[in-house]
Amino acid sequence: MYKRIPRNMKNPRMLTEKGREDFLAQIGRLWPAAKGSVAEVHKPCVREGCKACMEGRKHRAFILAYKDGGRRRCLYVPEERVAALRSAIANGRRIEQLLSQCGAEIVKQARRKR
Numbered sequence: 001m002y003k004r005i006p007r008n009m010k011n012p013r014m015l016t017e018k019g020r021e022d023f024l025a026q027i028g029r030l031w032p033a034a035k036g037s038v039a040e041v042h043k044p045c046v047r048e049g050c051k052a053c054m055e056g057r058k059h060r061a062f063i064l065a066y067k068d069g070g071r072r073r074c075l076y077v078p079e080e081r082v083a084a085l086r087s088a089i090a091n092g093r094r095i096e097q098l099l100s101q102c103g104a105e106i107v108k109q110a111r112r113k114r
């Protein structure tokens with residue numbers, strides 16, 4: 001599910017000023033960013049004799065699941081915001097990949113210095 005960092009994303013050299021600039025530039029291009037997941041659901045409504053519900057199609061809705069501290073939360077997402085939200089979540093994953101690389105880079109640099 002997690003894609004590899006595209007080749008044009010350099011591995012930031014964390015412990016130098018250039019590394020900091022590279023990092024900030026990459027993060028800056030990944031805005032807006034978000035963390036969570038979007039799910040499509042089909043829910044029944046409360047209208048009596050609703051055709052969509054009686055035929056089993058029900059009503060399509062989108063839900064954002066995210067964590068607030070340790071608490072799992074959900075929000076309904078207006079359909080016209082779904083694409084933007086998914087794109088922001090993809091950016092958030094790239095930022096997380098970048099942070100993972102930064103941790104590894106800090107350790108590798110310490111090794112090189114020995």
Ligand SMILES: [Zn+2]
Pocket residue numbers: 044045046047050051052053058059
């Ligand atoms: Zn209905």
